[in-house]
Amino acid sequence: MKIFVDTANREEIEQAASWGILDGVTTNPTLLAKEMERTRKGYRQILEEICQIVNGPVNGEVVSTDSKGMVREGLELAEIHENMVVKVPMIPEGLKAVKRLRQEGIRTNVTLAFSPSQALLAAKAGATYVSPFVGRIDDKSGDGMEVVSQIVQIFQNYNLPTEVLAASLRHPVHVVEAALLGADIATMPFSVLQKLFEHPLTDIGLKQFLADWEKTKQKIVG
């Protein structure tokens, strides 16, 4: 499963990339607005900088709600870098834009997907990725992982090439469940990515190993 980080924060992306486990980045208008406010940079500069750090898909989202506007914005976003993926909301006008952008050779991610039927339509329109928002479904007393499971099953049934990008993940168990279900990608906030490393037995074990080695007064190098 590929791992994406869901942030526009340069420092977080640099750190995640330095760990050697980062396959891509997702942003959304909320995340970009936050970063623009924090850095006083424009959206384009922020996305350009992210593309320099990460050698993989970088998602930027359109903000128009009519297909013409979405296509115009999508072309603009795609022009930033060859790794840009255009996020389009899961509405009829969005799917029209997906089809059009696909004809231009531009990869798309249908976002704000909350049901298997929406994901099926996104795949039929030719989306490269579809993003079921697990945490937001759970927030409304639904079962976000069941939605991911059904989407994975449907795409397998019909050999649909659209990749399932499990989004709105809130904790490490979400990430593990997405992997067990066969989601192609999991995108998560930097804080969740950090938590994937953590296990108390790792810390206890390392402390013990270092204490035992210290007693020998030996060095491995020089």
Ligand code: E4P
């Ligand atoms: C994904 O592309 C979205 O930006 C993201 O996962 C939304 O997550 P949230 O529900 O935590 O805002």
